[in-house]
Amino acid sequence: MIQNDDDPAVRGGKPAPQAGPNTASAFEVFLVFLKLGLTSFGGPIAHLGYFRDELVVRRKWIDEAGYADLVALCQFLPGPASSQAGFALGVLRGNGLLGGLAAWAGFTMPSTIVLFAFALGAAALTGPAAEGLLHGLKLVAVAVVAHAVWGMAGSLTPDRSRAAIALAAVVIVAFGGGSAGQIAAILLGALAGLLFSSRQAPAPVLHAEFPVSRRGGAVALALFAVLLLALPLVAAATTYQGLALFDAFYRAGALVFGGGHVVLPLLQAEVVAPGWIGTEDFLTGYGLAQAVPGPLFTFAAWLGAVMGPAPHGLAGAMIALVAVFLPGLLLVYGMLPFWDALRLRPASQAAMRGANAAVVGILGAALYDPVWTSAVAAPRDFATALAGFLLLAVWKAPPFIIVVLLAAAGTLMRLI
Numbered sequence: 376m377i378q379n380d381d382d383p384a385v386r387g388g389k390p391a392p393q394a395g396p397n398t399a400s401a402f403e404v405f406l407v408f409l410k411l412g413l414t415s416f417g418g419p420i421a422h423l424g425y426f427r428d429e430l431v432v433r434r435k436w437i438d439e440a441g442y443a444d445l446v447a448l449c450q451f452l453p454g455p456a457s458s459q460a461g462f463a464l465g466v467l468r469g470n471g472l473l474g475g476l477a478a479w480a481g482f483t484m485p486s487t488i489v490l491f492a493f494a495l496g497a498a499a500l501t502g503p504a505a506e507g508l509l510h511g512l513k514l515v516a517v518a519v520v521a522h523a524v525w526g527m528a529g530s531l532t533p534d535r536s537r538a539a540i541a542l543a544a545v546v547i548v549a550f551g552g553g554s555a556g557q558i559a560a561i562l563l564g565a566l567a568g569l570l571f572s573s574r575q576a577p578a579p580v581l582h583a584e585f586p587v588s589r590r591g592g593a594v595a596l597a598l599f600a601v602l603l604l605a606l607p608l609v610a611a612a613t614t615y616q617g618l619a620l621f622d623a624f625y626r627a628g629a630l631v632f633g634g635g636h637v638v639l640p641l642l643q644a645e646v647v648a649p650g651w652i653g654t655e656d657f658l659t660g661y662g663l664a665q666a667v668p669g670p671l672f673t674f675a676a677w678l679g680a681v682m683g684p685a686p687h688g689l690a691g692a693m694i695a696l697v698a699v700f701l702p703g704l705l706l707v708y709g710m711l712p713f714w715d716a717l718r719l720r721p722a723s724q725a726a727m728r729g730a731n732a733a734v735v736g737i738l739g740a741a742l743y744d745p746v747w748t749s750a751v752a753a754p755r756d757f758a759t760a761l762a763g764f765l766l767l768a769v770w771k772a773p774p775f776i777i778v779v780l781l782a783a784a785g786t787l788m789r790l791i
Contacts (some may be wrong), residue, residue, distance in 0.1 A: 398469065402477065404469040408477070408480075417513065420742075424520050437467060439527065440530070444727050454629075455703055458483070471587075483673055486664070486668055494676070494692070508782050511788075513746075514759050517746055518763030528541065528735050538732070539567075540571075540729050564730045564732055565726040568729020592708065592712040620695060624645070627699060628701065643657060651682050676696045679691035
């Protein structure tokens with residue numbers, strides 16, 4: 376919901392959120408994110424690009440600066456950053472928790488169903504045509520991320536100081552690597568913003584007003600901590616495998632910084648080491664998760680379904696899926712009311728301008744590695760990705776059109 380600080384109702388204090396023309400039903404939010412869940416290939420960085428194109432540029436659910444602030448917040452928190460951002464946008468547009476859950480369900484459902492179907496015995500895609508299709512989807516990610524970097528750089532690095540912050544973030548991520556480098560880049564960007572842009576006028580009067588009370592946020596943060604600390608003790612005191620399964624996946628989701636790929640060693644330690652699943656099945660599921668749209672954390676559905684000890688099948692898939700996402704969603708929901716208040720202060724706005732510039736640099740670094748390095752291996756790959764970028768940037772084509780065209784192009788390149 377977009378509020379105006381010049382509104383007398385706002386100057387007198389934070390108003391109670393009310394549904395209005397800028398809100399939608401939970402079902403509408405679900406349908407929008409279902410579309411994104413069906414077409415968002417390429418991993419968490421690409422997902423943020425899809426979100427920006429669909430929800431910032433096309434639907435105008437939130438302004439560019441507010442979206443960049445939200446991305447910075449989700450980069451700070453453990454958990455899947457793209458799913459956390461989608462959940463928060465669902466809270467914003469759907470006027471509360473139900474909207475956030477609708478967004479999460481829509482974005483998560485397609486890849487969950489596909490991975491669960493594979494776990495039940497469907498054959499994995501093989502052969503030149505399938506390899507070409509998967510390669511085309513990687514090229515889609517190149518076009519989408521490049522478009523996101525291009526658009527965000529224009530609005531979030533409009534001066535030399537913020538362009539320098541973005542460049543410094545690229546260097547930090549390139550040499551620091553991993554989630555530690557990303558967090559360091561955002562922290563240093565925020566510090567640089569305080570030093571370089573504190574004299575600037577406050578941010579525009581428009582800002583995102585998330586319909587989450589401070590009490591609700593505090594409850595979510597407390598629940599996150601209680602589950603993280605109490606689940607291992609309760610699971611150790613009982614013999615119920617379902618609780619041990621929930622604890623293992625909750626702990627992995629709570630301790631992962633940097634997105635989906637970082638969860639791999641954590642999950643491997645939780646499910647392979649105790650013998651719940653073999654290494655070959657673990658890696659097969661992880662490979663399949665790379666080929667489907669939506670969040671990589673839905674890999675948990677595969678693991679829960681093929682698990683040796685019961686519960687497995689549908690029950691195991693649902694337990695693992697909810698457990699691995701829950702900590703990240705609790706954290707972002709708990710932080711929203713405090714983050715929204717902090718970002719309206721002049722000092723916070725200066726810090727966020729620097730952090731937003733750093734986010735542009737982080738996305739730029741990710742455009743090269745892993746997005747570019749995993750997809751562009753020949754001149755025709757570059758030409759295909761460039762065509763997708765121009766379709767997005769110049770002809771304003773919807774992202775799903777890019778998915779269809781580049782997937783088809785990748786398939787043809789493998790067959791001819």
